[in-house]
Amino acid sequence: xxxxxxxxxxxxxxxxxxxxxxxxxxxxxxxxxxxxxxxxxxxxxxxxxxxxxxxxxxxxxxxxxxxxxxxxxxxxxxxxxxxxxxxxxxxxxxxxxxxxxxxxxxxxxxxxxxxxxxxxxxxxxxxxxxxxxxxxxxxxx
Amino acid sequence: xxxxxxxxxxxxxxxxxxxxxxxxxxxxxxxxxxxxxxxxxxxxxxxxxxxxxxxxxxxxxxxxxxxxxxxxxxxxxxxxxxxxxxxxxxxxxxxxxxxxxxx
Numbered sequence: 001x002x003x004x005x006x007x008x009x010x011x012x013x014x015x016x017x018x019x020x021x022x023x024x025x026x027x028x029x030x031x032x033x034x035x036x037x038x039x040x041x042x043x044x045x046x047x048x049x050x051x052x053x054x055x056x057x058x059x060x061x062x063x064x065x066x067x068x069x070x071x072x073x074x075x076x077x078x079x080x081x082x083x084x085x086x087x088x089x090x091x092x093x094x095x096x097x098x099x100x101x102x103x104x105x106x107x108x109x110x111x112x113x114x115x116x117x118x119x120x121x122x123x124x125x126x127x128x129x130x131x132x133x134x135x136x137x138x139x140x141x
Numbered sequence: 142x143x144x145x146x147x148x149x150x151x152x153x154x155x156x157x158x159x160x161x162x163x164x165x166x167x168x169x170x171x172x173x174x175x176x177x178x179x180x181x182x183x184x185x186x187x188x189x190x191x192x193x194x195x196x197x198x199x200x201x202x203x204x205x206x207x208x209x210x211x212x213x214x215x216x217x218x219x220x221x222x223x224x225x226x227x228x229x230x231x232x233x234x235x236x237x238x239x240x241x242x243x244x
Contacts (some may be wrong), residue, residue, distance in 0.1 A: 015164035020196070040194070041223055045194040105170065105205035109197040109233055110200045116232055 003030065005071045013054045013065045013082065021067055023052055028069050029076050032139040041117035042137060043074065048110040049080035049133040055101060057084030057131055078118075079134045086127035094123065146172055151183040157192045161199035170202055177209060184210065187239075190221030200233045207238050215240050 007028055011017050014077075022043040029042060048065075053065045063084065070077040079126035087093045094101075114121045118135040125131040145156035153176060158165045176182065185206055189195075203217060210216035217239040219230065230236055 015162075015167070018162050018164065019160060037225075043194065044196050044229075047162055047194075047198075051196070051198060054163070105201045107201035107204055107233070108199045109200055113197045113232075 003071065003073055006069065008068045009064065010064050010066045012062050013050075013058050014062055015054060017065075018025040018047055018050050018054075021065075022047055024067070025069060025078060027035065027140065032071060032074060032076060034076075034139045038041070038139055041062065042078070043136075045114045045117040045121075045135055046078060046080070049065070049078075049115050049135070051132070052110050052133070053080055053082035055106070056106065057082035057086075059085065074139050076137050076139050077134065078136075079132055081130065081132040086129050086131055087125040088127055090123050090125055094121075146176060148176065148180055148182070151181055152186060153177070153180075153182045154186045157189045157199075159191050160194040161192055161202075162194065162196055163198040166198040166202040170205060174209075175207060182202055182210070183216065184216045184218070184220045186220060189219060189220045189223070189226050192221075192223070192226055195226055195229050197233065200229075200235060203235055203239060212238075214238060218242055226242070 009024060011021065025046050026039050026043055031041065050065060061101040066081040068079045092098055094111040096112040099106040111121065114135060118137045120136040122134050123131065147154045153173065155169065155173065207217045219239050219241045222230065222241060227241060230241060
């Protein structure tokens, strides 16, 4: 029985909801007393994962995205799940600058940003079924 | 919103929004595409003084503007960027293709 706390929210994968999700995560993690920079890092990484779900998972169609956060001690876990297209080659997808949608002017840096701002990023995906991006960050000392 | 886009000669000055994410980035692209179709634009100045948040969608938008302007270094200038925004521009290598200026 340690310091644990969890939340789970499901929302439409609309571009307008990205801001809402960022605020939700920022609000939930305040109990860890993060620095402004740590909050900014988590909001940025989360924004990347949600944008990926909308643009790649659902290719712009509106479906549900599930955001789960868990606090365990000083560790903050975030996962973003979609039930969309799935990723054929996870390793390739996570390569910096690789994008399957250059025509949308995607920079291909989503995963690079997630990895830059979080301590760990790992992905579960099955083509045709969906994708879950997991991220973890230790907050404070 | 119209006041966020000001054409000064052939330089298009754009006020970046408070949160430059996927949705906002798309909007900037659409507006600047339209302006560039109707006017001779040779350079862009992106003012980030109101911008508190940016993710890689903003980077994609900057790269696409740089491409539209012929991929000439200095054709896209960034002003008013906070330390956080400057850090993001640096991590993504944008400092190599755009001029990050102090005000």
